[in-house]
Amino acid sequence: MTKDISIYSLGLLILFIIPLIITSIFLKLDIIKKTFFSIFKMCIQLFLVSLYLNYIFTLNNRFINLLYLLIMIIIATLNVANNSNLKLKKFIFYIFISIAFSQVLTLFIFNKFIINLSNIFDAKYIIAVGGMLLGNEISGTIITLNSLYNEVSKKEEKYLFLLTIGANKLEALQESIKISILSSITPTIASMSAIGIVSLPGMMTGQILAGSIPTTAIKYQIAIMLAILNAKFISSILIIIFFNKKCFTPYSLLDKEYFK
The missing domain is CATH 1.10.287 (Helix Hairpins)
Structure with missing residues (x-):
């Protein structure tokens, strides 16, 4: 205790x-x-x-738990929208889908197959683990969106040149997409390499303070770090897909209607 x-x-x-x-x-x-x-x-x-x-x-009612999770996702969506270069009304639905899908998928895998819960809607896991995932998804999605927009804007001439010589939009954006994905997930990968030697992270510390033996705490920490990496990566990929589909004109130019 x-x-x-x-x-x-x-x-x-x-x-x-x-x-x-x-x-x-x-x-x-x-x-x-x-x-x-x-x-x-x-x-x-x-x-x-x-x-x-x-x-x-x-x-511990599953419907209340899911409702609370939905509220968390909506707040996370608004946070991302307000801290990105995109107009709220234009892109908020796609931000919500990206975060919600990665959140629900990662939580389902974590609760069902990793923790082996009999009740995958258990409040402690839905809310506590969901909160940790969302906190990282918010930062990852904001970084991905802003990095992609800044890269495309900064390298617009190069992007247009690649289009004129026959590259399709995805090929012309490949370098910018690569940079935005790396910007999102590199901090998580870096923190994973330092865990245990440099720092004792939140999940592990919380488990130990709650009375779990270090071995169990380590297992939970490994599980949550990989879950966070998965959630950030999936939400980043989805937001890039939506960005490419919605934020360009039919002529493959940046659609200024979507940006602040």
Whole structure:
């Protein structure tokens, strides 16, 4: 059983941000107010989450669990749309499909075949594992979209030249697609190579604090890292496919109607 943290101990967390406060005052970084507001907002949100998650975990109704997962995916979709170069109304459906498909497929494989759950809709796994996957899918999808758009825009002359000499659109975009995929998944691959020696990641640490033996915690960490890599890759590939189909004119030029 994980040892609880008292309210008094939580108050002592101020020790972690004293160096930031001192540095901000000395260098006039002007981030103290923003930092405290973010911490306050985080605490309120997390305590509210804990209240309704306790209820959801106790109830553990598959329809409520799936509804909550849907809400998570919708929020993730809006987050991606608001942080990319694409217009919200024009492309939001395709972002939703990319994230939802990779999320549902990865969760199904993870719960059904990796964890071997009798109830693949178990709230703890649907919400907790789903949340970890979505957090990584958000960053991966944003990076993929922005990287692809920036690469195509920056190399538009080269892209058009390749089209004029007979290359099809996919061939002309191959270099940009390669860069955008690598930009998305390289951080995950790099973090995987450092796990265990350089860092003890969240899933493994949580399992150990909850009382699991290190061997079990390691198995879960390996499983979640490969699940994250799979989810990020699938969502990146899907968003690239939709980008290529929807964000170009019939003449294979970038359709400015789709971009901010």
